[in-house]
Amino acid sequence: xxxxxxxxxxxxxxxxxxxxxxxxxxxxxxxxxxxxxxxxxxxxxxxxxxxxxxxxxxxxxxxxxxxxxxxxxxxxxxxxxxxxxxxxxxxxxxxxxxxxxxxxxxxxxxxxxxxxxxxxxxxxxxxxxxxxxxxxxxxxxxxxxxxxxxxxxxxxxxxxxxxxxxxxxxxxxxxxxxxxxxxxxxxxxxxxxxxxxxxxxxxxxxxxxxxxxxxxxxxxxxxxxxxxxxxxxxxxxxxxxxxxxxxxxxxxxxxxxxxxxxxxxxxxxxxxxxxxxxxxxxxxxxxxxxxxxxxxxxxxxxxxxxxxxxxxxxxxxxxxxxxxxxxxxxxxxxxxxxxxxxxxxxxxxxxxxxxxxxxxxxxxxxxxxxxxxxxxxxxxxxxxxxxxxxxxxxxxxxxxxxxxxxxxxxxxxxxxxxxxxxxxxxxxxxxxxxxxxxxxxxxxxxxxxxxxxxxxxxxxxxxxxxxxxxxxxxxxxxxxxxxxxxxxxxxxxxxxxxxxxxxxxxxxxxxxxxxx
Amino acid sequence: xxxxxxxxxxxxxxxxxxxxxxxxxxxxxxxxxxxxxxxxxxxxxxxxxxxxxxxxxxxxxxxxxxxxxxxxxxxxxxxxxxxxxxxxxxxxxxxxxxxxxxxxxxxxxxxxxxxxxxxxxxxxxxxxxxxxxxxxxxxxxxxxxxxxxxxxxxxxxxxxxxxxxxxxxxxxxxxxxxxxxxxxxxxxxxxxxxxxxxxxxxxxxxxxxxxxxxxxxxxxxxxxxxxxxxxxxxxxxxxxxxxxxxxxxxxxxxxxxxxxxxxxxxxxxxxxxxxxxxxxxxxxxxxxxxxxxxxxxxxxxx
Numbered sequence: 001x002x003x004x005x006x007x008x009x010x011x012x013x014x015x016x017x018x019x020x021x022x023x024x025x026x027x028x029x030x031x032x033x034x035x036x037x038x039x040x041x042x043x044x045x046x047x048x049x050x051x052x053x054x055x056x057x058x059x060x061x062x063x064x065x066x067x068x069x070x071x072x073x074x075x076x077x078x079x080x081x082x083x084x085x086x087x088x089x090x091x092x093x094x095x096x097x098x099x100x101x102x103x104x105x106x107x108x109x110x111x112x113x114x115x116x117x118x119x120x121x122x123x124x125x126x127x128x129x130x131x132x133x134x135x136x137x138x139x140x141x142x143x144x145x146x147x148x149x150x151x152x153x154x155x156x157x158x159x160x161x162x163x164x165x166x167x168x169x170x171x172x173x174x175x176x177x178x179x180x181x182x183x184x185x186x187x188x189x190x191x192x193x194x195x196x197x198x199x200x201x202x203x204x205x206x207x208x209x210x211x212x213x214x215x216x217x218x219x220x221x222x223x224x225x226x227x228x229x230x231x232x233x234x235x236x237x238x239x240x241x242x243x244x245x246x247x248x249x250x251x252x253x254x255x256x257x258x259x260x261x262x263x264x265x266x267x268x269x270x271x272x273x274x275x276x277x278x279x280x281x282x283x284x285x286x287x288x289x290x291x292x293x294x295x296x297x298x299x300x301x302x303x304x305x306x307x308x309x310x311x312x313x314x315x316x317x318x319x320x321x322x323x324x325x326x327x328x329x330x331x332x333x334x335x336x337x338x339x340x341x342x343x344x345x346x347x348x349x350x351x352x353x354x355x356x357x358x359x360x361x362x363x364x365x366x367x368x369x370x371x372x373x374x375x376x377x378x379x380x381x382x383x384x385x386x387x388x389x390x391x392x393x394x395x396x397x398x399x400x401x402x403x404x405x406x407x408x409x410x411x412x413x414x415x416x417x418x419x420x421x422x423x424x425x426x427x428x429x430x431x432x433x434x435x436x437x438x439x440x441x442x443x444x445x446x447x448x449x450x451x452x453x454x455x456x457x458x459x460x461x462x463x464x465x466x467x468x469x470x471x472x473x474x475x476x477x478x479x480x481x482x483x484x485x486x487x488x489x490x491x492x493x494x495x496x497x498x499x500x501x502x503x504x505x506x507x508x509x510x511x512x513x514x515x516x
Numbered sequence: 517x518x519x520x521x522x523x524x525x526x527x528x529x530x531x532x533x534x535x536x537x538x539x540x541x542x543x544x545x546x547x548x549x550x551x552x553x554x555x556x557x558x559x560x561x562x563x564x565x566x567x568x569x570x571x572x573x574x575x576x577x578x579x580x581x582x583x584x585x586x587x588x589x590x591x592x593x594x595x596x597x598x599x600x601x602x603x604x605x606x607x608x609x610x611x612x613x614x615x616x617x618x619x620x621x622x623x624x625x626x627x628x629x630x631x632x633x634x635x636x637x638x639x640x641x642x643x644x645x646x647x648x649x650x651x652x653x654x655x656x657x658x659x660x661x662x663x664x665x666x667x668x669x670x671x672x673x674x675x676x677x678x679x680x681x682x683x684x685x686x687x688x689x690x691x692x693x694x695x696x697x698x699x700x701x702x703x704x705x706x707x708x709x710x711x712x713x714x715x716x717x718x719x720x721x722x723x724x725x726x727x728x729x730x731x732x733x734x735x736x737x738x739x740x741x742x743x744x745x746x747x748x749x750x751x752x753x754x755x756x757x758x759x760x761x762x763x764x765x766x767x768x769x770x771x772x773x774x775x776x777x778x779x780x781x782x783x784x785x786x787x788x789x790x791x792x793x794x795x796x797x798x799x800x801x802x803x804x805x806x807x808x809x810x811x812x813x814x815x816x817x818x
Contacts (some may be wrong), residue, residue: 011542011544011710013544013795014710014711015543017710018649018708018795018796036712037749039748039750041704042705044702045672045673045706048672096743110603339740376578466795
């Protein structure tokens with residue numbers, strides 16, 4: 001079994017490289033280990049040794065490539081973790097020597113030209129740090145959640161007055177001038193600009209675009225509450241203005257969870273006046289009619305397809321596989337599903353992906369319980385326990401206070417998965433697997449390990465709930481997109497190309513079980 | 517903090533005469549690399565042998581450079597008024613008093629060229645007593661044996677290193693400059709390390725051809741093959757190869773080449789220094805020298 005891992009712009013001295021290679025090669029079950037800089041000649045040699053580089057993304061001689069051939073997946077994982085641990089602990093003097101400023105001021109002193117500050121501290125301290133950054137005339141991205149609404153309002157008012165952007169709070173994703181901030185996927189540069197009040201929504205759209213070979217100019221995050229009446233869409237408006245003026249942006253994508261009508265109206269008016277094609281995804285059941293340069297789309301998948309079509313003039317619909325509905329395994333799982341298994345359980349790490357699921361499945365399935373405050377759906381009194389059909393956003397503040405986001409640490413989701421697998425009424429479990437920088441290094445591996453430990457076997461089979469997952473990522477992501485999909489498939493999980501397609505599959509399975 | 521440069525290569529000194537902006541590129545235990553507009557600078561303690569692009573700092577050898585400078589990747593660097601300034605004047609390195617070392621080779625005279633075979637024999641006698649991790653050095657030593665197949669190490673690096681050596685040697689024997697050039701080109705960027713082994717090997721060959729036979733067709737073929745391909749490798753290697761094409765080489769390589777013309781004690785002394793460079797960099801350069809000597813000793817036969 002062969003696999004490769006790439007570490008971008010990684011510099012290790014040759015003594016460390018050789019020592020690490022030797023240690024890895026000496027492990028039981030390892031056939032071949034190559035740790036080298038990604039020069040053309042080394043890549044050629046790696047290909048000749050039978051490794052597939054197609055999923056490695058674009059490589060330069062500054063990247064470190066780790067290619068391992070081992071007898072099985074477990075050994076492979078062991079070798080990779082050993083090598084990466086060694087690289088982190090030994091080789092990288094740089095990490096130990098890197099500047100570790102104790103305050104914003106000491107960080108800015110050697111770098112006065114910095115113009116953006118990323119803040120990721122516990123929520124109650126984030127506003128204070130953000131206001132300091134604004135005092136220094138810096139744009140701000142606030143990754144932290146649990147920031148008071150009043151604080152957000154005040155920060156954005158100051159920023160707007162100074163002509164600065166405040167992305168956030170709870171801004172999970174941004175890509176500025178090709179640099180990913182927070183959770184971001186490896187996507188090519190291109191001519192689509194994105195303004196998103198939704199981290200995973202932005203990741204899903206930018207990843208689908210990347211898989212279609214279409215790139216983005218900028219991805220400006222705003223924070224999930226920006227389009228609420230209290231905040232008034234300050235950052236969305238400023239981001240939109242910037243992209244309208246940007247000559248490298250040919251089309252704009254606007255993504256948000258359900259916005260306030262009045263605020264959305266004002267934003268849409270700006271977009272309409274600009275004349276620039278704007279593709280809009282507002283997660284809701286409300287249908288909006290496209291007009292002039294404004295194109296409303298019902299799913300994130302269609303948002304990406306429409307944007308790609310606008311900038312390239314090509315229809316990419318046929319490039320996306322609609323899923324495994326006809327897959328023999330899927331059919332056999334459905335046919336063998338016991339009559340008692342009737343409910344959907346959606347366990348999402350991405351809030352917008354969870355909302356998209358609700359709005360795709362909800363209209364056909366009827367009442368779904370959720371921990372998200374949405375008028376069309378019943379609010380769960382206890383979000384830690386499912387009730388009938390349930391879709392949970394595990395990134396909600398309830399689950400993340402004092403602990404990492406589930407896109408980093410899946411502990412809560414894996415425990416919940418265990419629980420849903422044990423429930424004799426669970427028919428379909430819907431999962432999102434989000435990849436990218438900053439995300440869990442092997443989310444699929446952890447899910448598969450949980451299933452194995454629960455079922456005591458390697459693969460889901462007859463009588464078990466049907467698990468359907470989508471992988472939000474790109475071939476350039478550090479987790480290895482193809483490998484993540486392969487791991488899920490090997491465990492009998494149905495893997496759909498996008499979250500919307502996964503939801504359609506889940507719906508078709510549930511409808512066949514007599515729901516709706 | 518103000519530090520003084522103790523030694524620097526004369527070529528680099530010329531390049532730093534003009535003011536320019538740069539950044540810290542990478543930080544290692546004994547070296548800090550700086551990348552600026554068309555210039556690469558390596559800072560290290562003075563006891564470390566110089567490269568064509570390096571500066572030996574007047575710091576205590578027992579303290580590591582990186583710890584002393586407290587650099588970090590991406591830090592701004594300003595070069596002006598014969599000083600290298602890190603960050604906002606946190607560290608200033610004064611270049612003014614540094615001893616300038618010429619890292620150019622003076623080609624041997626025609627009479628010395630006649631001794632190539634003898635030089636090779638002396639060198640091989642000494643080298644064979646050293647164990648080595650270098651695939652290139654193992655391959656070059658094994659070249660004249662009945663089997664030049666890899667022994668002991670059967671991995672893609674070893675196989676390709678042996679194949680490159682056999683390819684270069686074969687092309688030279690049959691007088692095919694085109695094949696030889698192709699083999700040299702596919703060596704650039706190949707192998708372990710931040711300066712891949714292949715580049716060290718090529719640097720050794722370039723040094724040896726300039727030193728022992730600057731008029732040889734081998735020298736011309738090497739230059740023609742390396743020049744268009746030097747971008748196909750890592751940045752530090754690119755600058756090392758570029759300097760070699762300009763006739764500047766690492767101090768250890770120059771000292772080694774000079775020693776080859778002397779007795780075995782000198783060879784042994786310089787070999788010990790050369791072999792401390794990198795994991796296999798010194799040995800890879802040595803492999804380049806030996807292969808070149810082997811080829812030159814048959815010059816005229818082919």
